[in-house]
Amino acid sequence: MKELSNPHSRAKKQARWQQFQRYKDNLRKDMIASELQNLKGRKIREATAEAMARLAGMASYPYAAVPHPFGSLSPAEVSARADKVVDRIEQLLLEN
Numbered sequence: 001m002k003e004l005s006n007p008h009s010r011a012k013k014q015a016r017w018q019q020f021q022r023y024k025d026n027l028r029k030d031m032i033a034s035e036l037q038n039l040k041g042r043k044i045r046e047a048t049a050e051a052m053a054r055l056a057g058m059a060s061y062p063y064a065a066v067p068h069p070f071g072s073l074s075p076a077e078v079s080a081r082a083d084k085v086v087d088r089i090e091q092l093l094l095e096n
Helices: 010-037 044-055 075-095
Strands: none
16 A cells, blocks of 8 residues: 655655755856857856846846955955946936
């Protein structure tokens, strides 16, 4: 006789969630790899950002790129990096 189990148990919900997270992670990796195969003059960082925008359903979403890393910078250095992209941010805000 087959034992009945609750399809709504915590363990089964967690297993479904984990499976979905693995699916999303693999999809993200595949999209990034696809973008990196054809850079079209873009930097790796730009291609990755465009893949993430596509994954979120916003393929044509405009963005401003700020060079990384930030964690090791002083507040003055962070401010200097932000100053470099402020014109692009203003342009994006005023376009739409």
